[in-house]
Amino acid sequence: MIIEYFFDFDEAKQLHFKVDLDRQFDFKQNLADAPEWTKLENNQCANCPLKKTVFSHCPAALDLDKVIGDFQQIPAITKVKVTVITPEREYAKRVTLEEGVRALMGLIMATSACPIFNTLKPNARHHLPFASREESVLRSASLYLLSQYLLAQEGGEPDWELKGLIKTNEQLQLVNHAFWQRTMTAFQSDANSKALLGFFTLSSNMSASLQSQLVKMKNVFYSS
């Protein structure tokens, strides 16, 4: 499944990205020319399970490198029209570059070969660009519950209390933070770092206060 992103800037500049959700990491690729900031040990995440002997570079950083390079000279608050094309439909919004980059980066990271970001893969299959806080939290929690249902159907022990989701977000929080540091040291770039910081905030909220985040959304279900 391929998802395309188009960024149309007011001064007629256009940037185009294609994300293949099912791409596989190529262990044999020649990474001699890969930029310094993508090396695995450069600000490696505290909870990174990858072996340095197998992975010389961070797979998520390699995937993001092209995107980050394209955006680093443009201020985060630049207005841009972003169009996202999936097999099912087209999504569009006029947003700040920060918000547009966040949607694209989220998709790239969730489908990268990083074993921590990988927990977000089901969400990427049902990618919702420009998701609000409410939409993000609600989607994560409800998809997690559905995965627990399927687990129970196969005889497993379901986690209805969302404990696993909180744990996953603790892990994501560490990765999002380290990843933000990694890009900051390399670029100090506005739109990229702000977008990454947005992920850190979301995963922090979800690991620290998922319960109260969800309580706020009860009206979605009981408003009638």
Next chain:
Amino acid sequence: MIIQYFFSFDDGLDLNYDVHVNRRFSIHADYSHAPEWTRLTNNQCKNCPLDKKVYSHCPAALDLDKVIQDVQKISALTKVNVRVITAEREYVKRVTLEEGVRALMGLIMATSACPVFCDLKPNARTHLPFASREESILRLASVYLMKQYFMWREGGVPDWELKGLIKEHAELQLVNHAFWQRVMAAFKSDANSKALLSFFTVSASISTSLDSQLAKMKTVFFSSVE
């Protein structure tokens, strides 16, 4: 919350609709000019819980009347560009009129005052136009589980086995079928009837085979393990 639908036909015809997701129904409004087909007793659903003495007209039919009248003369296969604007974003697709009308009708019915369609209200809040079969079922099941979670947190008894969801769709199946008959009797209209018929198909397949429908979606969650 307002969701706007814009239908732009190739021949220049534009049709626009504003759907107020939180609108209220008034039983005291004057329905004397409402069309015959919207009367509650006209092909009333078998499981309709509304009292004829209080409701003279079917609230879902009243809400759908304008759309049905607007598109009744247009072939279901007509291609049309549909734009849906919500508070969060814009959705666009070039579809057959049938598919466009289905998205709009689904939203209108789920937010109407019909007590059976009301089960779908949480889904309307996170409306996804032009949803594929997989997307529809995934959303229905996951949103239902979320509702169970809230119930459980408040001390209620949750239904983790989705039994209630199957029951809801058995009810919806009756309503969708009766509703289709109601519209057919009045209009014999192509795009409308095809769109309504597909709701019947979805609710029928959920009430009869939810488990196997969901089993097909395991790959969404466990593909990385394989």
